[in-house]
Amino acid sequence: MQIINHPSPNYFSGIKAKIQAIVLHGTAGNLQSSLDELTNPKPNNPDSRVSSNYVIGLDGSIYRLVSYWLGQRAWANGVLNYPDRSISWLVECAIKGLNPNNYTISIEHVANSRDMINRNYSAMPAVQLEASKMLVKRLLKDTGLTANHQTIIGHNQIDSISRSNCPGIINIPEYIANI
Numbered sequence: 001m002q003i004i005n006h007p008s009p010n011y012f013s014g015i016k017a018k019i020q021a022i023v024l025h026g027t028a029g030n031l032q033s034s035l036d037e038l039t040n041p042k043p044n045n046p047d048s049r050v051s052s053n054y055v056i057g058l059d060g061s062i063y064r065l066v067s068y069w070l071g072q073r074a075w076a077n078g079v080l081n082y083p084d085r086s087i088s089w090l091v092e093c094a095i096k097g098l099n100p101n102n103y104t105i106s107i108e109h110v111a112n113s114r115d116m117i118n119r120n121y122s123a124m125p126a127v128q129l130e131a132s133k134m135l136v137k138r139l140l141k142d143t144g145l146t147a148n149h150q151t152i153i154g155h156n157q158i159d160s161i162s163r164s165n166c167p168g169i170i171n172i173p174e175y176i177a178n179i
């Protein structure tokens with residue numbers, strides 16, 4: 001599996017928290033605009049900076065932006081907003097006021113806003129889905145996690161209000177069943 005290094009300056013550093021889950025996302029734009037947005041230091045508006053650990057293109061190419069094993073955590077999930085209460089580590093984050101970014105690895109899948117909103121589960125090309133599953137399997141192995149509904153989640157399970165369409169293109173239960 002080839003991974004293209006494409007570092008982002010937008011991340012927390014020195015984080016020792018154990019990874020609890022992999023968060024799947026879909027982008028609202030194409031590969032280039034997504035990479036630009038996720039690496040933009042936004043000097044005029046630093047509070048609006050975002051990132052992701054990985055981005056997967058429609059052709060299955062994998063980009064690494066933030067290296068979790070170096071204690072870096074992506075700015076990918078915003079804050080908890082009516083999270084899925086069946087996920088115990090998320091409930092713990094809510095109770096203790098912990099930032100879910102510190103406990104997760106985020107993967108963005110290039111899509112478009114129409115696919116996301118329509119929840120067009122067939123929108124992801126097979127080559128992109130296969131690359132995603134290969135990467136997730138490797139991350140599960142590296143972090144000692146097993147695939148289940150606590151460890152592979154969608155962004156909308158962290159924020160069910162303003163991110164209800166993320167990742168619209170991925171059916172999470174189906175994804176977990178086929179990993």
Ligand SMILES: [Zn+2]
Pocket residue numbers: 024025026076155163166167
């Ligand atoms: Zn998202």
